[in-house]
Amino acid sequence: MNYNATEKGYYGEFGGAYIPEMLYPNVEELRQNYLKIMAEPDFKKEFDQLLKDYVGRPSPLYFAKRLSEKYNTKVYLKREDLNHTGAHKVNNTIGQILMAKRLNKTRIIAETGAGQHGVATATVCALMGMQCVVYMGEIDIARQAPNVARMKMLGAEVRPALSGSKTLKDATNEAIRDWINNPVDTHYIIGSAIGPHPYPDMVTRFQSIISEEIKWQLKEKEGRENPDYIVACIGGGSNAAGTYYHFLHESEVGIIAVEAAGKGIHSGESAATSALGKEGIIHGCKTLLMQTPDGQITEPYSISAGLDYPGVGPLHSHLYKTGRGEFYSATDDEAMTSGLELTQLEGIIPAIETSHALAIFKHKTFKPDDIVVISLSGRGDKDLDNYIKYFKL
Amino acid sequence: MLSRSLCYFIMFNQYLILFKMNRINKKMQENKKLLSIYFTAGYPSINDTVKIIQDLESSGIDMIEIGLPFSDPLADGPTIQNSSTAALKNGMTTKVLFDQLKDIRKTVSIPLILMGYFNPMLQYGVEAFCEKCNEIGIDGLIMPDLPLDVYQEKYEAVFKKNNLKNIFLITPQTSDARIKQIDEASDAFIYMVSTASVTGSKSGFGTEQTKYFERISAMQLNNPQIVGFGINNSETFKQATDFTKGAIIGSAFIKHLTENGVETISSFVKGIR
Ligand SMILES: Cc1ncc(COP(=O)(O)O)c(C=O)c1O
Numbered sequence: 069m070n071y072n073a074t075e076k077g078y079y080g081e082f083g084g085a086y087i088p089e090m091l092y093p094n095v096e097e098l099r100q101n102y103l104k105i106m107a108e109p110d111f112k113k114e115f116d117q118l119l120k121d122y123v124g125r126p127s128p129l130y131f132a133k134r135l136s137e138k139y140n141t142k143v144y145l146k147r148e149d150l151n152h153t154g155a156h157k158v159n160n161t162i163g164q165i166l167m168a169k170r171l172n173k174t175r176i177i178a179e180t181g182a183g184q185h186g187v188a189t190a191t192v193c194a195l196m197g198m199q200c201v202v203y204m205g206e207i208d209i210a211r212q213a214p215n216v217a218r219m220k221m222l223g224a225e226v227r228p229a230l231s232g233s234k235t236l237k238d239a240t241n242e243a244i245r246d247w248i249n250n251p252v253d254t255h256y257i258i259g260s261a262i263g264p265h266p267y268p269d270m271v272t273r274f275q276s277i278i279s280e281e282i283k284w285q286l287k288e289k290e291g292r293e294n295p296d297y298i299v300a301c302i303g304g305g306s307n308a309a310g311t312y313y314h315f316l317h318e319s320e321v322g323i324i325a326v327e328a329a330g331k332g333i334h335s336g337e338s339a340a341t342s343a344l345g346k347e348g349i350i351h352g353c354k355t356l357l358m359q360t361p362d363g364q365i366t367e368p369y370s371i372s373a374g375l376d377y378p379g380v381g382p383l384h385s386h387l388y389k390t391g392r393g394e395f396y397s398a399t400d401d402e403a404m405t406s407g408l409e410l411t412q413l414e415g416i417i418p419a420i421e422t423s424h425a426l427a428i429f430k431h432k433t434f435k436p437d438d439i440v441v442i443s444l445s446g447r448g449d450k451d452l453d454n455y456i457k458y459f460k461l
Numbered sequence: 462m463l464s465r466s467l468c469y470f471i472m473f474n475q476y477l478i479l480f481k482m483n484r485i486n487k488k489m490q491e492n493k494k495l496l497s498i499y500f501t502a503g504y505p506s507i508n509d510t511v512k513i514i515q516d517l518e519s520s521g522i523d524m525i526e527i528g529l530p531f532s533d534p535l536a537d538g539p540t541i542q543n544s545s546t547a548a549l550k551n552g553m554t555t556k557v558l559f560d561q562l563k564d565i566r567k568t569v570s571i572p573l574i575l576m577g578y579f580n581p582m583l584q585y586g587v588e589a590f591c592e593k594c595n596e597i598g599i600d601g602l603i604m605p606d607l608p609l610d611v612y613q614e615k616y617e618a619v620f621k622k623n624n625l626k627n628i629f630l631i632t633p634q635t636s637d638a639r640i641k642q643i644d645e646a647s648d649a650f651i652y653m654v655s656t657a658s659v660t661g662s663k664s665g666f667g668t669e670q671t672k673y674f675e676r677i678s679a680m681q682l683n684n685p686q687i688v689g690f691g692i693n694n695s696e697t698f699k700q701a702t703d704f705t706k707g708a709i710i711g712s713a714f715i716k717h718l719t720e721n722g723v724e725t726i727s728s729f730v731k732g733i734r
Contacts, residue, residue, distance in 0.1 A: 085608060086611070087608065089605065089654070090605075090632050090634075090654060092635070093634045232546075252657075351535075361584065362555055363531075365533050366532075
């Protein structure tokens, strides 16, 4: 089985580029150039240098001793929370801003849910002196206030998305409309492994540094490159795609995805796409998405703004459909308690998105000598308000 | 004697071709500038669809794009977004629309085109959707997010079998090579998006548009071009059709419906030409 994108951007039956003609020149330009540019020695050099000196990579692979004891298995945390700006998102924005520069773009747009991708985009725009507009759902602006303030301070304009559920899906719609309106000077930095080809593949490649590092770090610590399981939360699927990438074809590595169940898969307020979704088209991509029988995209719900998305990247639909990935979902409550648990066992406050990955222990029992690597995709500073409110701290 | 029967034979053949020709193709041969209207089915009220179509035809409109509302219309500005949201709230679905249109050919003879996004069509089933359109007497489809290559690989045969024309868009950014490719894949008209924008966002055309209209006109394409996006009054209609076969009005008509309801459609049309 092949888990890489084909030339047209398909993972099995999922992927492709279902875009209106207005987007064709930009998307096609990107498709024709992204692999070439990524392979250029000076691109690689600049990318690696920035990841090292600016982002702070490699991010540590940390053996979580007390968490391991509690669940009687060996847990490693891949510390993307320690990256500059506090999440994995910056790996992708560094890559894409360098790409945008080489395509002679001068204006950057992005969508954001939790604000992590917005902050990571605003950051690289400040770094490169580029104009930056970030679309964010009105509801998310309210629940991720610290990140909104950060983006503004970084010089970005944050534009509220007022349509639909006023969350990530709608922010993405607005960003796409902006791109249609500004077809010449603008590059759209998509924040997850979603959207029309080549975005899912490009974002996955930029994030694949995560699994590249896990391999040699685990070799150093355990004498072997492959863990028994790798675990990540899935919104659109970028931290997961990067965490899985170099293990996709290593059949002894179990791939585990945790989605947001919201108030419960069948509560009507959920974002568990693999369980609730059906194949269709969202944001230019054929993938699993939550929709009515009539093909209208439904409004998801999760306490976590970064997972509050009705679709999932095409790679993940393929992993789900082929059985290569094991898919679970964690409710708001399971995630919140798992986040608090990590905080008190390891002294690490995770982003609420990440807390969903940690909730895997509520759903699956591992063997004592299993090595389980969890993508600690982001830190929880932005979520303090929500944790405090939830636990009445 | 021989030449006369040959003559009859040719006439008969032409009659056959004309008979088999799609209503859109016939319309394109008329010697005038065409005015086409887009509206969102199910808006302002769920049961306005048939009345709007009939009133548009009796007001002298040449062709109609019936919009199948979608929850996430990527290529549309706020006016069509809002009409789509309202239509969905009113209960519009693909099935409801097909039911409303089932007898439309008893009263309406101008070309009817369904315009929507691909996902609802995909969920209905592409083949079933096309068959239903054929049964009703729909002449063509505009699915902005069904790309040319996917259409040609997977769906062209089904469209053709059901006598449906697929209408493609071009924009000021579309390369000449791509325009030629689209021209070859088309067999009705080319939907020429006037400016780089979503629907309903600009009014008035500048020199940039004129240059674009001239450039496309000079390409001598096989298919006539109909301009859409940004046409909202008689002036923009005139500007757009100086170089093309016709123009489509969408957002401006929806605004008219929002402000005036469905009783004054003919006065809107009179204001355009
Ligand atoms: C910390 C963190 N983890 C995970 C996600 C989910 O995104 P993805 O599935 O693309 O990794 C987000 C999104 O905002 C995030 O901020």
